[in-house]
Amino acid sequence: TLALEQKQHKLKRLVQSPNSYFMDVKCPGCFAITTVFSHAQTVVICSSCTSVLCQPTGGKARLTEGCSFRRKN
Numbered sequence: 001t002l003a004l005e006q007k008q009h010k011l012k013r014l015v016q017s018p019n020s021y022f023m024d025v026k027c028p029g030c031f032a033i034t035t036v037f038s039h040a041q042t043v044v045i046c047s048s049c050t051s052v053l054c055q056p057t058g059g060k061a062r063l064t065e066g067c068s069f070r071r072k073n
Helices: 002-007
Strands: 022-026 033-037 052-055 068-071
Touching: 033 052
Parallel strands: none
Antiparallel strands: 022 033, 022 068
16 A cells, blocks of 8 residues: 555665655744755754744754645645
């Protein structure tokens, strides 16, 4: 099934596909939209109000509370 296929390692899937993606993150303060990489390795800051949008972790970046996101295609 699709759910089991997504859990497999990215190279062992039937068709190889990456685990990372880009997403549009909406700032909770000023509602500006910023494009952020899902596995960002630096702190991402809103361009208009300079509030922190996401913090890096070992893998995926952790979004700040209140931020909403939409995965890009």
